[in-house]
Amino acid sequence: MKRLLAVLLLVLPACASTPARIEPLPQPPARTGLELALSCTVSLVVEGDRGNDSFGSGVILDRSGRIATVHHVVQDATRVTVLLAGGYTVRAHVLASDPVSDFALLQAEAFLPDRMAPAVLAQHEPRPGEAVYSVGNPFGLSRFGGAPSVAHGVVSAVGRCYFNDETGRLYLGALQHDAPTNPGNSGGGVYDSEGRLLGLNALITTTRDLPGDSGVAFAIPAARVRDLAERLLAGETIRHGWLGALSYKQATEIFPAGHGRLRTVFGVLSPGGPAEAAGIQPGDVLLRLDADEIYGMHDLLSREDRLEAGRVLAVEVNRAGRELGLSLRVGLRPWPGQ
Secondary structure, eight states, X not given: OOOOOOOOEEEXXXXXXXXXXEEEOOOOOOOXXXXXXXXXXXXXXXXXXXXXXXXXXXXXXXXXXEEEEOHHHHTTEEEEEEEOGGGOEEEEEEEEEETTTTEEEEEESOOOTTTOOOOOBXXXXXXXXXXXXXXXXXXXXXXXXXXXXXXXXXXXXXXXXXXXXXXXXXXXXXXXXXXXXXXXXTTOEEEOTTSOEEEEEEEEOOOSSSOSOOSOEEEEEHHHHHHHHHHHHTTOOOOOEEOSBSOEEEEEEEOTTSOEEEEEEEOSBOTTSHXXXXXXOTTOEEEEETTEEOOHHHHHHHHHHHOOTTOEEEEEEEETTEEEEEEEEOEEOOOTTO
């Protein structure tokens, strides 16, 4: 993004023999998209309550020193140090967070304008195949010089929704990309070719034997970063609608004509939770919520999160080939760490 630079005019005093001259100072070269991405991405060293250190990344949101990152990087943090290019450091503390969305805001205790710059959030919807930079602190490598690391790739897909039933974290509308992403990249930015923020790296898909890059990474989209940040700064506690399931499974419904649609199957239910109280059983296939067809977990998770706690829904399920109509009162999604 081009910046308008104020031109400082140097005026020489006039004399009889020499006319006055106005000499503009040389203008610094415009920053490239990658330079912009590097200037607003920071690396984090997080000290835990057990005296252990871990690494992560963050993105500067404004000149007040607010930094966006993911919750799992700073969960249980007792001290956060921000690493900057050139070996500079700044202390920070957790300002607010939404654990379910895996999002957190930090407050830097100092702002160094020559080393830190606010991110520019992209206004366009990312497109599959679009080139991206992924900037962060993989394996804590920023401790060897301060500056973050850069990887390059493309947008692989958009609108991914995923619920991690092991951690209780919910990722909605995530951006999937293939830029190399490893532990320590969490909380770092994904940028377009002009250096505008597309998303915040949150998780990777990998094997348990090799906890590193697989070419499948997911980022919280920039629009959701802005929404969560604004709501948290306004003092709001983010509430997430919940049907009462601790896990879901994906299924395919095949019609007699040979084609079908994705469906969602209720997995483990929370004892005494909304689903169990409504008479839903593990293995029930969800068909409709208030007469609206539900197709697959992507559809369900997006709708479930927006539901208001206390609302009563008409729920239709398929149980062993028989359709049942039930009534369910929406709850609030619990956070396991509470």
